[in-house]
Each structure stands twice: as structure tokens, then as C-alpha cells.
Amino acid sequence: MRIVCLVKFTPDVENFIYDYERNVLVREKTRMVINPDDACALGFALKMKQKSSDLKVDVITMAPMSVLPFVEDLIRRGVDQVFMISDKRFVGSDTYVTSKIIQRGLSDLSYDCVLTGTHAIDGDTSHVPAQLGELLDLPQISNIIKIDEQNFSQNYALIEVDGESSTSSYEVELPAILSISKESKYKLPYVKYEAVSQDVSDKIKIITNETLEFADEEVGLKGSKTKVARTYVKKMTKEDRLVVQNDEAGIELVYQFLKQKGFLS
Amino acid sequence: MSRVLIVIDSENTKNAIELLEVARCIYLEQPYETYAIADGDTSNIVIGNFHHVFKSVDDLIKRPDVRDLVDVIAELQSAYHFSSILVPATQMGRMLAPRLAMRLHVGLVADVTGVEHSTDGEIHLVRPAFSGKIMACISNYGKTPLMMTVRQNVFTYEPQKKLQTDVIEIKSSSKPRRSVNLIHTTAKPASHDIRDSKVLVSGGGGIKRDFNKLEALANALDGQVSASRSIVDSGVATRNVQVGQSGKTVSPKLYIALGIYGALQHIEGLKNVHHIISVNTNKEAPICSLSDIVVEGDAVEFIEKLLKKINDPTES
Numbered sequence: 001m002r003i004v005c006l007v008k009f010t011p012d013v014e015n016f017i018y019d020y021e022r023n024v025l026v027r028e029k030t031r032m033v034i035n036p037d038d039a040c041a042l043g044f045a046l047k048m049k050q051k052s053s054d055l056k057v058d059v060i061t062m063a064p065m066s067v068l069p070f071v072e073d074l075i076r077r078g079v080d081q082v083f084m085i086s087d088k089r090f091v092g093s094d095t096y097v098t099s100k101i102i103q104r105g106l107s108d109l110s111y112d113c114v115l116t117g118t119h120a121i122d123g124d125t126s127h128v129p130a131q132l133g134e135l136l137d138l139p140q141i142s143n144i145i146k147i148d149e150q151n152f153s154q155n156y157a158l159i160e161v162d163g164e165s166s167t168s169s170y171e172v173e174l175p176a177i178l179s180i181s182k183e184s185k186y187k188l189p190y191v192k193y194e195a196v197s198q199d200v201s202d203k204i205k206i207i208t209n210e211t212l213e214f215a216d217e218e219v220g221l222k223g224s225k226t227k228v229a230r231t232y233v234k235k236m237t238k239e240d241r242l243v244v245q246n247d248e249a250g251i252e253l254v255y256q257f258l259k260q261k262g263f264l265s
Numbered sequence: 266m267s268r269v270l271i272v273i274d275s276e277n278t279k280n281a282i283e284l285l286e287v288a289r290c291i292y293l294e295q296p297y298e299t300y301a302i303a304d305g306d307t308s309n310i311v312i313g314n315f316h317h318v319f320k321s322v323d324d325l326i327k328r329p330d331v332r333d334l335v336d337v338i339a340e341l342q343s344a345y346h347f348s349s350i351l352v353p354a355t356q357m358g359r360m361l362a363p364r365l366a367m368r369l370h371v372g373l374v375a376d377v378t379g380v381e382h383s384t385d386g387e388i389h390l391v392r393p394a395f396s397g398k399i400m401a402c403i404s405n406y407g408k409t410p411l412m413m414t415v416r417q418n419v420f421t422y423e424p425q426k427k428l429q430t431d432v433i434e435i436k437s438s439s440k441p442r443r444s445v446n447l448i449h450t451t452a453k454p455a456s457h458d459i460r461d462s463k464v465l466v467s468g469g470g471g472i473k474r475d476f477n478k479l480e481a482l483a484n485a486l487d488g489q490v491s492a493s494r495s496i497v498d499s500g501v502a503t504r505n506v507q508v509g510q511s512g513k514t515v516s517p518k519l520y521i522a523l524g525i526y527g528a529l530q531h532i533e534g535l536k537n538v539h540h541i542i543s544v545n546t547n548k549e550a551p552i553c554s555l556s557d558i559v560v561e562g563d564a565v566e567f568i569e570k571l572l573k574k575i576n577d578p579t580e581s
Contacts, residue, residue, distance in 0.1 A: 246562025
């Protein structure tokens with residue numbers, strides 16, 4: 001059985017630096033991380049690989065060359081092969097174009113199942129898994145919190161989905177795109193000590209536009225169906241706020257406020 | 266006349282009407298007609314509010330494989346030429362809209378929280394980006410249909426005069442796909458939706474270890490407990506009580522923020538909140554600048570003191 005995991009490296013949004021003067025993200029100073037939901041998807045795949053020796057786990061990622069060290073670590077964590085799509089011409093692609101690029105990148109791979117995350121912490125549009133599903137004419141399901149390990153085969157998967165008002169389980173025919181949620185708590189295995197300096201270069205294939213052969217106007221900003229017209233930072237302040245201490249007078253003021261506004265009888 | 270198609274998620278009908286406000290924001294004074302696509306048992310919500318409803322008799326919207334619904338909407342698009350298609354950013358909507366946009370070869374903007382008209386007449390759809398740290402105004406170059414998913418609980422629609430809704434029954438022309446089959450489903454307890462609560466007692470990183478203490482204060486104020494992302498990420502609270510861009514947008518009358526810093530992604534989840542009381546050791550935390558009252562100090566101590574006062578108001 002072959003699983004392909006779609007992985008995105010994202011800026012660590014919790015700790016990123018934003019230049020409020022120039023209104024731009026300081027990318028050079030921003031640490032990259034593997035998107036948490038994608039890490040869970042890959043965590044599940046590698047767990048299955050440990051259980052059955054004939055299972056292959058490949059990763060496809062679209063990323064700048066600067067994340068190559070992270071990509072190398074994916075091999076050291078147990079991934080068989082990484083297909084890294086990287087080309088300056090693809091910079092600025094929206095989700096529509098990104099999905100098309102990934103589809104073409106996948107066209108030479110064989111797989112029984114594509115695993116992805118549900119959300120990405122940077123853009124958080126969740127478009128790519130579904131759009132890839134459309135391009136490949138495969139079913140795609142988001143917010144998966146569990147895949148039954150006993151009943152995971154080339155033909156079908158049993159999954160559990162965390163819905164808004166219910167939790168549901170489905171039987172899904174494979175191939176399909178299964179998008180895992182962070183709530184699944186699948187963990188990416190650590191890099192083993194003996195693998196830290198392992199040479200993995202033969203297991204990483206860099207795919208550029210030389211192979212994918214998109215015309216310039218099909219990719220990047222030019223090919224995108226949407227563009228960011230402008231950005232702004234929201235600033236909100238309340239003029240007439242009261243600052244009190246956590247003492248008797250402060251508590252009294254809060255108490256009276258709650259009574260006055262009808263929150264306490 | 267412009268035609269707007271609005272998808273009604275049968276799992277989540279509460280916010281369906283809000284999308285009419287989005288349509289109003291797009292077209293303003295220009296004439297337009299609204300079309301809803303809804304499952305059989307949810308069509309009552311749209312009667313009187315929409316000009317037309319496509320009533321699906323074979324529960325298309327509930328099907329786990331959204332491809333059947335994409336097929337139907339794509340057919341409707343070639344017959345009706347909608348100038349915009351609005352989809353709620355529910356779980357179903359988030360799986361449906363990207364596929365549909367790809368099928369129709371148009372761009373899609375996710376999780377829209379605002380509509381602006383630029384000086385050159387372009388429509389800009391506003392959405393938070395980078396975890397809510399910045400707001401991005403996105404254009405689709407004026408192509409039709411204009412497609413978006415709309416963040417729930419953000420827009421407010423004031424019902425207009427009752428419309429004579431014309432009902433158009435639709436059936437999918439092809440057989441339902443069989444590749445995704447529902448085995449069983451368990452409903453979650455309904456009473457815990459923080460979006461329905463008038464009072465929220467919310468905890469952040471500053472109160473992580475004592476998060477369970479929030480419950481007593483929430484009970485005293487007849488409210489519910491909610492949490493910031495850092496609390497949810499650390500596993501102390503579940504995601505269904507998370508306030509913020511990656512959680513829920515809430516509109517309580519009172520929001521008590523205990524040990525919450527108030528990163529933009531959290532603030533994004535507060536819409537039309539009447540009053541905020543924040544308790545924080547750092548009175549310069551962003552949440553404090555939005556508050557009616559800022560209590561400078563320890564959140565646990567605050568809960569204890571306030572509860573004491575509520576239980577025995579005479580003691581001082």
C-alpha cells in the first residue's frame with residue numbers, strides 16, 4: 001500500500017514578527033514549522049508504516065528551498081521519499097494555482113490514499129485538499145479525528161469525523177483524500193539519534209517547472225484567480241476604560257457594574 | 266438583474282440568514298435577486314426571506330460526498346449565471362466551496378468577515394490572515410461568479426418585508442456516488458454552544474493551571490466557560506469552547522477575560538460584545554484596551570474575591 005502525505009511548511013504564526021511601520025511580515029526572522037494538522041496526518045501514516053513493512057509513505061510538499069533541512073528530517077523520521085516542488089515562478093500562487101501545481105506534481109506518483117491536514121495555521125483557507133480532490137476527482141473529507149488502524153487497506157478506510165453538532169463515522173473507498181485534524185493527536189515520530197546525520201539526499205526529489213511545464217501566465221501571481229489588494233492592521237481601543245486593582249474597591253466596582261447591567265440580580 | 270446563490274447548510278441553519286446581509290453589502294443599491302439552495306426539511310427557513318429557493322428533494326446537502334452537490338450547482342450555474350455564490354464557512358461549506366470554485370474556474374475567498382467597495386469600483390472581500398494578525402482585502406479581479414465562504418456569526422441581517430418565495434424543486438440528474446458511506450453518527454450535547462451564551466467567562470494562558478475555577482464564576486453569572494487558543498492547544502479545554510479566529514466568533518453581552526492577552530486572532534472572535542471586563546497582571550495587554558473595566562491583578566484571586574462578594578454582598 002502507498003500513502004502520499006501532502007505537507008506544508010508554515011511560518012510559526014504564534015511567534016512571527018510583523019513590521020507595523022511598513023505593514024509587512026518579516027519573513028527572514030520567522031521560524032518555519034511543519035503545519036500541525038499535516039504533522040498529525042504524517043504521524044498516522046508513519047505509525048501505519050511501522051505496523052506493516054509493505055506500506056510506503058511518500059511526502060509531497062511545495063516549499064522554498066530554504067526549508068530543505070526540515071524536508072531532510074522527514075526522511076530521518078521514516079518517510080520513504082519526498083517530492084519537493086520548488087520554483088521561484090510559483091511564488092505568489094493562490095490556492096487555485098497551488099492545487100493545480102500539486103496535481104501535476106502528483107501525476108507520476110502511484111498511491112492508494114492521500115493524507116493531508118485540515119487547516120493550515122498561516123492561510124487557514126483549507127482550500128487545497130478539497131481543490132486537489134476536485135482535480136483528481138476523488139472524495140475528500142475534512143476534520144478527521146481517527147482512522148481505524150485495523151481496517152485500513154488499499155480498498156477502504158474507516159474514519160471518524162468531528163462535525164459541528166455530531167461525531168460521525170464513515171466508510172470511504174480508496175483512493176480518497178483524507179484530511180486529518182489536530183484533534184486526532186497523531187504524533188510525528190522523533191528523529192532517531194543514529195539518523196541525525198544520515199545522508200538522505202537520494203530520497204529527496206526536487207521538482208521544478210522544468211518538469212511541470214507550466215506557462216508563466218498560469219502560475220504565481222499571474223495565474224492566480226485572487227489577489228491581495230491591500231492589508232491593514234486592525235487597531236481597536238476603548239476610550240473610557242476603568243483600571244482598578246484587585247482589591248476591595250476594585251471588586252466592589254466590578255460587582256456594582258454587574259448589578260447595574262443586570263448580570264446579577 | 267444580478268442573481269445571488271446562497272447555500273444553506275442543513276447541519277447549521279442558524280446563520281443562513283446572515284448571508285443575505287453579505288449579498289446586501291455586495292450590491293448595495295443595485296437590484297438583485299436571491300436564490301437559496303436548501304434540503305427539503307430546511308426550506309422553511311428560506312421561505313419569505315429569499316426570492317427563490319431550489320429545494321433539493323433528495324437531501325443533496327447532507328450527502329457526505331459533496332461531489333453530488335457540486336455537480337448540481339455547476340448545472341444551475343450554467344442555467345442561471347449567478348453573479349455571486351455565497352457559502353457559509355461551516356465544515357460542509359468549507360469542503361464544498363473550494364471544489365465548486367475549481368469546477369467553475371473562479372477564485373475563492375475563505376472565511377470572509379467584511380465586504381468593501383474600493384474607489385475604483387472593485388469589490389474587496391475582507392478576511393483575517395496570519396492568525397488574525399493582519400486583515401487582508403482580497404479581489405477576484407471582478408470575475409463572476411464572485412465566490413466566498415462567509416465566517417459565521419459575523420454579519421447581522423435585519424429581516425426586510427416578507428417575500429413571495431418561489432420554490433423550484435431540483436433533483437440530481439446522476440446517481441448518488443457511493444464512495445463515502447455514513448456508518449453512524451452521534452449527536453454532541455447541544456447546550457454547550459458558547460455562541461448562544463449571553464455571558465462568557467473566558468480563560469487564557471495566565472490561568473492555565475486553574476482553568477477549572479472558571480466554572481463557578483460562570484455558574485454564578487448564568488454563563489458559560491470559554492477559552493483562548495493557548496488553553497485549547499495545551500489540552501486543558503476542548504476546541505468547541507475556543508474563542509478566536511481558529512475557534513468561534515462570539516457575541517455575548519458580557520465577556521470576562523481572565524489571564525487572556527488578547528492577540529488579534531483572539532480579538533477576531535469577539536463581535537458585538539457589549540461589555541468586556543479583563544483581569545490581567547499586565548494592564549497593557551491588548552485585551553485591556555478593549556475593556557470597560559480592567560482589573561490589574563491575579564485572575565484566580567479575582568474569581569475568589571468576586572464569588573465571595575456575590576455570595577455574601579453585605580460582607581466587606
